[in-house]
Amino acid sequence: MSAPVAETAPLEHTPLHDLHLRLGATMVPFAGYAMPVQYPGGVLKEHLHTRAAAGLFDVSHMGQIALRADDPAEAARALEALVPADVIGLAPGRQRYGLLTDEAGGIRDDLMIAHLGDRLVLVVNAANKRADAAHLRAHLPAAITVDELDRGLLALQGPAAGAALAALAPATAEMRFMDVRRVEIAGAPCFVTRSGYTGEDGFEISTPRAATAAVAEALLAEPAVLPIGLGARDSLRLEAGLCLHGADIDATTSPVEAGLTFAVSSARRSGGARPGGFPGAARILTEIADGPARRRVGLLPEGRAPVRAGAPLFAGADDSAPAGRVTSGGFGPSRGAPVAMGYLPAALGEPGTRVFAELRGRRLPVMVAPLPFVPAGFKRG
Amino acid sequence: MLRFTEDHEWLRLEDGIATVGITAHAAEQLGDLVFVELPKVGARLTKGEPAAVVESVKAASDVYAPLDGEVTEVNGAAVDDPAGVGADPQGAGWLYRMRLSDPGAMDALMDAAAYDALDK
Numbered sequence: 001m002s003a004p005v006a007e008t009a010p011l012e013h014t015p016l017h018d019l020h021l022r023l024g025a026t027m028v029p030f031a032g033y034a035m036p037v038q039y040p041g042g043v044l045k046e047h048l049h050t051r052a053a054a055g056l057f058d059v060s061h062m063g064q065i066a067l068r069a070d071d072p073a074e075a076a077r078a079l080e081a082l083v084p085a086d087v088i089g090l091a092p093g094r095q096r097y098g099l100l101t102d103e104a105g106g107i108r109d110d111l112m113i114a115h116l117g118d119r120l121v122l123v124v125n126a127a128n129k130r131a132d133a134a135h136l137r138a139h140l141p142a143a144i145t146v147d148e149l150d151r152g153l154l155a156l157q158g159p160a161a162g163a164a165l166a167a168l169a170p171a172t173a174e175m176r177f178m179d180v181r182r183v184e185i186a187g188a189p190c191f192v193t194r195s196g197y198t199g200e201d202g203f204e205i206s207t208p209r210a211a212t213a214a215v216a217e218a219l220l221a222e223p224a225v226l227p228i229g230l231g232a233r234d235s236l237r238l239e240a241g242l243c244l245h246g247a248d249i250d251a252t253t254s255p256v257e258a259g260l261t262f263a264v265s266s267a268r269r270s271g272g273a274r275p276g277g278f279p280g281a282a283r284i285l286t287e288i289a290d291g292p293a294r295r296r297v298g299l300l301p302e303g304r305a306p307v308r309a310g311a312p313l314f315a316g317a318d319d320s321a322p323a324g325r326v327t328s329g330g331f332g333p334s335r336g337a338p339v340a341m342g343y344l345p346a347a348l349g350e351p352g353t354r355v356f357a358e359l360r361g362r363r364l365p366v367m368v369a370p371l372p373f374v375p376a377g378f379k380r381g
Numbered sequence: 382m383l384r385f386t387e388d389h390e391w392l393r394l395e396d397g398i399a400t401v402g403i404t405a406h407a408a409e410q411l412g413d414l415v416f417v418e419l420p421k422v423g424a425r426l427t428k429g430e431p432a433a434v435v436e437s438v439k440a441a442s443d444v445y446a447p448l449d450g451e452v453t454e455v456n457g458a459a460v461d462d463p464a465g466v467g468a469d470p471q472g473a474g475w476l477y478r479m480r481l482s483d484p485g486a487m488d489a490l491m492d493a494a495a496y497d498a499l500d501k
Contacts, residue, residue, distance in 0.1 A: 037439070038412060042412040042413050043412055043413065043437065043438040043439055044412070044413035044415070044438055045413070047438065231412075231438060231439045232438075234439065235438050235439070304416055305416055305418065305436075306415070306416055306436050306441065308441060330438060330439065331415040331416065331436065331437075331438045333415075333438060338416075360418075360434070
């Protein structure tokens with residue numbers, strides 16, 4: 001058996017650290033934080049429970065960054081210089097997925113942009129949050145205040161999430177997918193978005209740091225809600241076909257290659273109201289027009305062996321040069337089978353195309369498949 | 382004779398044939414298993430080299446050959462039902478059997494008391 005790697009660097013704690021230990025979590029280092037990878041139930045049960053009922057995730061390690069200006073529209077306009085999303089058109093009380101692109105058309109980070117009325121709040125990946133804040137400060141006008149918020153963040157995900165949160169905050173029952181509301185939960189002023197990263201209906205709940213544990217415990221007191229660790233968070237997002245920055249997307253992948261063209265709003269495309277004007281626009285708009293040379297695809301290994309990140313992909317069983325590689329892969333508990341994502345040349349990217357993954361020196365057949373691997377449960381109506 | 386390795390495998394020696402599996406401690410650390418790959422019957426194993434693979438939802442782990450030898454039998458039930466390995470890792474969830482090149486090498490491995498005392 002491979003030995004676990006000893007952790008020596010000091011790790012930051014989220015506001016739920018003591019709660020995780022009390023709940024019996026296995027803690028692991030992740031992006032500089034001690035995080036629960038699983039609770040005693042284990043990854044498989046946690047994954048399936050989230051799809052069947054509701055799971056509570058501590059995502060307080062993620063960055064929450066407020067952008068303020070005398071006029072909030074000024075912050076939206078300024079942010080458009082860094083992301084290809086239509087931020088000006090984002091209404092108060094709404095949220096949108098976005099990308100911080102670079103001059104080469106790569107992806108610095110992916111993020112959520114929420115309009116709280118008097119400010120924008122960005123939720124960014126934990127591993128990138130310091131760099132993102134520095135990037136925003138360096139490139140936004142001085143009139144825009146960039147404030148790294150010291151708040152907790154909880155994700156409540158699954159088909160029973162709506163009823164569980166409504167029991168504590170009835171106003172959230174009316175929220176639709178990507179709505180943003182300020183609500184009081186367990187006596188604490190929170191802001192809530194109807195979104196998440198599991199493919200299920202659910203919410204992300206930003207809490208005052210000191211109130212995070214009380215909000216989490218109030219949610220865990222709901223019978224449908226169990227605590228879920230990072231292990232299941234990863235298998236849930238993989239089945240949902242959602243990208244992990246640093247694995248499926250990074251500075252070497254463009255939004256179009258990654259299948260994230262929807263994050264380039266129509267207003268920002270050629271022929272739109274404000275075409276271009278974001279880093280990497282030349283490459284990204286060209287790829288939208290002409291198609292990318294390679295694409296992120298879903299992959300279903302034909303056998304039972306999970307094919308994991310880093311595995312090279314080949315067009316033929318005997319080819320010597322790889323055509324692409326797997327960027328995320330593992331076992332999909334809801335599919336009951338291995339699932340993966342990776343990049344392939346556009347010509348090999350059509351669902352139904354058979355390629356080969358190299359695993360422990362052997363070539364295993366893998367079928368290109370549509371994403372997501374499980375149907376999304378978002379509350380769009 | 383039951384022996385253990387620092388890599389969390391166990392071996393039970395009977396008539397020169399060792400039955401090999403992962404320890405209860407290893408199974409607990411791995412969590413629910415979703416895939417098991419075993420060596421082929423007849424494969425010659427070298428101590429410390431990967432002999433089998435067990436995978437949970439989140440990771441693949443090599444199971445190293447505890448000693449030199451030749452595989453004589455594999456547990457097909459472990460492949461068909463990986464979860465069963467986790468349920469009874471030191472019994473029905475055995476992985477493979479091997480004829481040891483040097484049965485005397487068992488003596489250098491840990492007994493149950495020494496393994497239990499190991500700082501895991």
